[in-house]
Amino acid sequence: MIEVRFFARFREELGADTEQLEADRVNCVEDLLTDLRGRGGAWSRLFAEDQRVMAAVNQEVADQSTxxxxxxxxxxxxxxxxx
Amino acid sequence: MNYVHVQSEPLDPHREVDQLRADNPMIGAVVSFIGLMRDMNEGDKVDRLFLEHYPGMTEKALLKIVEEASRRWDLQGCRVVHRVGEMRPTDPIVVVVVASSHRKEAFLGCEFVIDYLKMQAPFWKKELTEGGERWVDARISDDEAEEKWRSVSSDD
Structure with a gap:
């Protein structure tokens, strides 16, 4: 499992601060973002490709290819x- | 000695300066930066500020920044204390204190640390105004700090 956390405006607008996802569905940060973007509503809006989204993996700054x-x-x- | 801390209690800037310089006769200069809560932002009156952070990652990010400053300049220590939770106008939000043998390194180190803190440390501000609550947008110009520091080191 991968633990996914959301902070600040993202946490509020998504109404979620943490969730567990199956690890075999995602190989990198970009896969995870694509997955979240496909959920519709606030998910699609916040994680649209033109939005500025910062990511961290194990509490270190990450990018899409991490x-x-x-x-x-x-x-x-x-x-x-x-x- | 480097030290970073995140706390919900009010900050005492003088205490942080005293802590950093205590019992170290190698220190010839101390530069401090105190970030304060303003009662105006983008033309609106702000009554309260709420600071959120990412416990664990925030401390790691701050430590990385002070370690990078210590690598770039000959410093005698660096202390960063950031407040989270609810604040009111005039309250200190962050205190950065940098000590060195000579003033130039302390000035440069202090500016470097606050510039990088604003770009990289996971804190988010939410303002309470007469019109309601709003998250503060990141200033694009913070990204310019990266460019500014690219060529600056103790060799200059």
């Missing part, structure tokens, strides 16, 4: 605004 394996923690969030 590989995924069973047990990984993946997070998606909007561009950061701290400081």
């Amino acid at each position: 590989p995924l394996k069973d047990g990984d923690e993946v997070a998606f969030f909007p561009p950061v605004t701290g400081g």
Whole structure:
């Protein structure tokens, strides 16, 4: 299983902060994004290709090609605004 | 010594400066940056600010940034303390303190750390205005910081 987490505006608009997905369906971050984008509604809007989406794998900044394996923690969030 | 911390309690900037410089006679300069909550943003009055973070990743990201600053410049220590949760205007949001033997490294290190914190550390601001709640959009110009620091190092 892969644990997927959402933060800030994404968490609120999706109404989800974490979910478990089967690892054999996804090999990299891009696969996961494509999967989420296909769900329709807020999922399709937030993860549309022209949206700025940041990703992290096991709490390190990742990009679309970052590989995924069973047990990984993946997070998606909007561009950061701290400081 | 490097130190990063995320807390919901109010920040005490002077305490952070004292902690960093305590008992280290190698330190000749300390530069600090204090980010404060403004009561106006994009033309609207802001009553409260809520800061969300990604526990675990945020601390790792901050540590990476201070380690990178320590690699680029000869520093005697770097301390970053960021507040999360609910804040009111005038409250400190973040304190960055950088110590070195000479002032140039401390100035550069401090600016580098806050620039990268704003680009890379997973924090998100939500404002409460008269019109309701809204998430703050990332400023595109933060991305320009990356370019700015590409050529700057202790060799300059």
